[in-house]
Amino acid sequence: MTEQSTFQDLGLDSIAVVEVFVVLSEQLGVEVDDAQALPGTTLAQASELLSGVAPEVQ
Template sequence: MRATDYAGIRQILTSDFDVPADRITPQSTLEDLGVDSLGVVELVDILGEQRGAPITDTTLRPTMTLEDFLSTALAGTAP
């Protein structure tokens, strides 16, 4: 996981999902941060827009850690 990717998702979670920054770690699950399955869809859309490439992976789940989520979501998208 690149630091810029982590910083980006951290910013999205704090600004768009109102997650306190001190709760966010690479090992946090989205579920632990209050992001449900609909939130995952929204998060994927935001990440895809920011990167300029749609994210089409359907295995993304709220039970994934941020580290795993980013690795899976961003595999195959443009940097």
């Protein structure tokens, strides 16, 4: 696993990715649009989204 691994690489489907983002955003107090929680999102992108510094993932 590297920062360029995607959630899909880790075996998560789209529903599981949304669930991960919901839990992490609640724990961290950061709002993340569900449309940004995609299976192709890398761990690096997720980190940036959850830290509130990244633009929308495409």
